Every structure is written in structure tokens, then in C-alpha cells.
Amino acid sequence: MHAMVMERAGERLKLERIAIPIPGSGELLLKVQACGICRTDLHVVDGELTAPKLPLVPGHQIIGLVQECGQGVIGFQDGDLVGVPWLGGTCGECEYCVSDRENLCNRAIFTGYQRNGGFAEYCTADARFCFSIPEDYLPTQAAPLLCAGLIGYRSLRMAGKGKRLGIYGFGAAAHIVTQVAVWQEREVYAYTREEDTTGQEFARSMGACWAGSALEPPPVELDAAIIFAPAGELVPLALQAVGKGGVVVCGGIYMSNIPSFPYELLWGERSIISVTNLTRRDGEEFLELAPRIPIRTEVQVFPLDQANEALDALRSGWITGAAVLVPDTADV
Template identity: 30%
Template sequence: MIPKTMKAAVVRGPGKPLKIEEVPVKEPKGNEILVKVIASGVCHSDVHAALGEWDVPTLPLVIGHEAIGHVVALGPYVTSVKEGDVVGVPWLNRACGHCGYCASGHEVLCGDQDNSGFSVDGGHAEYVIADANYVGRFPKEGIDFYEMAPILCAGLTVYKGLKTSNLKPDDWVAISGVGGLGHLAIQYAKVMGYNVAAIDIADEKLDFAKENGADITVNAAKTDPWTFLQEKVGGVHAVVITAVENEAFKDSHKGLRRGGTITPLGIPDGSVEMPIGPTIMNEYTLRGSVIGNRQDLQEAIDLAVRGKVKTRVTKAKLEDLSDVLDKLKNGKIIGRMVLEISQPV
């Protein structure tokens, strides 16, 4: 039986502390489904939303956009999923479905979209509402819910970023930042046939990068990584930046081969500087990449389900979320934090 209320992580306004509150469980309408959350991954975007660093359009708000669980109720128009199915509720909660972006597979650019844990309530709760057309699909058996939750954002983000970085098998890609996104980026890159150079400022994380398949590593606190890459491999074909510090973006073009691509995925304050002359003469590309469409999502999930990609997970309770966010903001987490919301059935 579905309860009338649930525990949820609620943000009520900028500067106001995040609280675990008892809130109503909503009924699904139209093409919506109600998902009983088993696990919910914690993303750095949750830090921005919880601390008022982003202009959140909807308050109060339940944050979180990496929730996985069982479908327990259907809206009247739902035909694509059934009660008992295992689904994931990603950042892209819904889009309009009929604009030029949606029609061409670029629904992440739709001007009429809702985002989980940002414009609509997200998954750091016992139950979450989702659009049946936009959830990720998982098998009912044989999966680790906690390892799969981060694929819904972290995994999808790096997978799409790699796909759009103009790479081909046996190319070199530098993954800057070996955190929650970075360790998954290394694994996806290896599955896609690329050579990987991992960059970080902590030896512990560089050891972690090697465990995840990095071919070479460089500590940017001790060695200029871009000079190192030019000397070691003749430069890389792409730099994918998952770090959230401005320093990680500085001079990154200097590590590229001619025709190379920089794909920023981490979102710090500030801007990326690209010198016009070298950019033109060497045909560098600065390539924005935001999440991924539904096809990207399912591809990223399927690789993880097949065991090609494995998330390093540390579990925590919903009640510990504020402490988790603080650790995440200060770079004290290796891999990904995932909240234990309920037990799989």
C-alpha cells in the first residue's frame, strides 16, 4: 500500500538549510508514474541546488536526479511501463516532445523541459513522480541498485561527452578530474576503444584512475599536465574536463593535438579561455555537452548492466545528506555517494 506521506530532502529557499521533512506522496497524472525509490545517487549539482548557488525555479523543492526504484502506480495514459518495472529517474524529467530539438533527438535542448530536483521534485525521497517516456529502463533482476543509480547522471554525462568529442578508436583522451564523473569517464572511454590519460591533483585519485583502466596518469599539482601529454603521447585528441575547479580548465588547449576538442562537463564559476590565433590555426573545438538524450541514457545503462562499467559507491542514509553534500563540495569523496532509501523487493 502506498502511504500518504514520505520522507524527503527539501530545500525551501536560498541560504536555508536542507531538511529531511515529511511531505505528501503525489498521485501520478497523465503519462506520469510513481516510483518507490530504492537508491538515489548524490550529484555535485545537488550541492548547487541545496546551497542556493543556482537559481532554482521551484521552491520548496525535493532535490536529487539519480533515483532508481520500482514503479508502484501509473497515470491514466501510461502504456510504456508496468507496475513492478525497475526504472531510473534522470535529470531530464520530461520535455515537450514536439519541438525541433525533441523531434531531432536533442530533447536536452528543449525550451520546455522539466528537470528532476530542479524545476520538479526529485529523487532524494521515498517516492518520486516521473514521466514514463523519459525514464531509464533496467532489468528486474541481477542488478545492484546502488551501483546503477549514478549512471543516470554521472554515467550519462560522461558517456555523452565522450561521444561528442570527435574521437575514434585508439585516439588519446585526457580525463581531467578523477571523481564521481571521472572514474566513470575512464571506464566508458576504455569500452569505446580510447587510450586514457587521467589528470588530478591527488595521488590517491590517480591510483584510483589506474584501477579503473587509465593508461597513464599525471599529478597536475606536481607537473604541468599539458606539457607532459605533449611529451608523452604527442598531445591528446580530446580533453574531457569533469573537475569543478577553474584551474582544471586553464591552458587545457595546450595539451591538444591539432584538430583536438575540449569538452567541459564540470561546471565551476567563470569561463574557459581559448586563444583565438591557435584555435583557428590548429582547428581546436570547444564542445559543450549537457547530459544526453534518451538513447544515450539507455546505451549508458546497458553498458553498466553488462558489467562493462562499474561505479565505486559509498552508501549513506537520507538523514546524512547534508554531511554528504559538505564532503562532496570539499572534494572528500572518491567515487560516488548513493543514498539508501529503501530495500529492493
């Protein structure tokens, strides 16, 4: 099969021919139909996440058709359309796993990081951590739901039930979570880079009631804020924007250093919290909810062999919505 392979951090991915993987016990062999590109993939490829297996096939927002079920697989059969998220496996026995916090497992395995992912024509996945995909979605539309959607959904839950929500960084996750928040009858205030008028217009088209520069004060006092941009300097700005009792949620797996700030920004029972990975319950709840809203994903599709160009576009902020890779062999 063809796959885009990372040999060393900081280098371009290489298009290579490698063996089609064989599913082990409890695993599925999937023919990849689409694989979303996430900012986490950038952090892996650029070396900001420092423990990948090498060589590595990245990609963790995978939509695939089941080609073969390994021994002991329950709940899936050949031909099923399934999704594979970032969380690819856990130990199942630590204090976090047994207390419904498997997202915090210290022995977790991550797709496209410690096991090969979906920048390829085929991949394998632990069936216990795969999801059935709603019939309402094409593979390219569904792919961003597997991380941008799931992390956005978990971030929104962590933000509480306040009506006025600020979102910093309007990319793949933000454009999905905005639709959920608007469906919940919240007001969304979207923040982008000062010059990104295209992103601001996109935010308004997704339902944001206001969009502007991250350097601007909000037109109203916020109840909560979610930061998707990996920029630590946004944390003090978000704290300034939320009222007493407000929460600032850091929704990324990586963020630059947070600068020091006066205690008065935190005082008033404001809080800062990070979102770490996802649980299977998050996935089940969100994928049941998505077609009811219904969530519409905006995608820019790239062929598999243009993965580097897609990563460059995401790194430079040129993607509106989400980028998705499609192998030539996909049944779409």
C-alpha cells in the first residue's frame, strides 16, 4: 500500500510503499476512506510532541471500511464504516481507567503517534476504540468529527453551561463546537488573528454572533472561553474577558508557555482547565448528537500524496474549516 511516512521529526513526510498491516486479536483492518488533518498532527510532525514511534504513519481522524476482523472482535463486521480517534488504547486497569477517566491513562496508546495512523491506504485499529459512523455523513465530512469534533465537544462540556462563550482560534474544532453551542442557544464570540478577516467571516457563517481580533476586548462579559489556538499568551486575555466564576478551557494538546499575569485576573473564582484526550463515552455521545443538530463540516480535500502541502496550509492558517486526506483507492 501507499503511505505517507514520517522518518524523523521536522522532516517532510515521504510517500512510500509498505506492507498492508495484518490485524491482530481484537483489531480491525480498515481500508481508509478519509483521514482528517489535525493541529496535533503538526505537533507530531514538527517535533513538539516528542515521543512518536519511528518510522510513523501519522493521522488520527480516520474513516475506514472494515476489510477484516481480527480474532475476538465484537460489534463490527466486514463492510462497516467506522471511525478511529486519537485515543487508540488504554491499560484498562489503572486508577484512571477504572474511574471513567481513561483519557488520563498513563499507558494510553495514541493513533498516529504510538501506532500507525491513517495517512495511508490501509490501517489497523483496536476495535474497542472505534466508533460506528452515522449514515448521514460522507467519509470526508465525518473525518473531522473524530478529533476536532470530539475535543471541541469535551471542551464545551468543561466550559460549563454559561450563555456567553468565547472561542479563541477559529479552525476545525471551533467551527464544529460553534454549531453545537448555537444549537444549545448560546452566544458565541469568535477570536482570530487581527488580520484574519476571512476567518472572522467564516465564524459568523457558522453562527457566531460576533467575530474579531483576539487582541480586542469582547463586546460583552463572557461566561466562559475555550482556547484552541496553541498560543499561551491568549490565556491572560481570556481571563480578562470572562466574568467572576468564569472558566478558561485550554483545548489543545500543546501550547506555548503561558506568560505571568497578575493574580487579580484569576481572582473572583475564575479558573483555568485543560482538556486531555477524550473518552469513548465522549465519542458515543457526540456521534449520536452530531446528526441531530445536524453538524455540517467544512472541508478542504487533498489527495494522500499531498499530505505535506496540506500540513503546510494548516501551519500557515490557510485552511478554512478542516483539511482531509483521501487515498486514490478510497471508495468515494
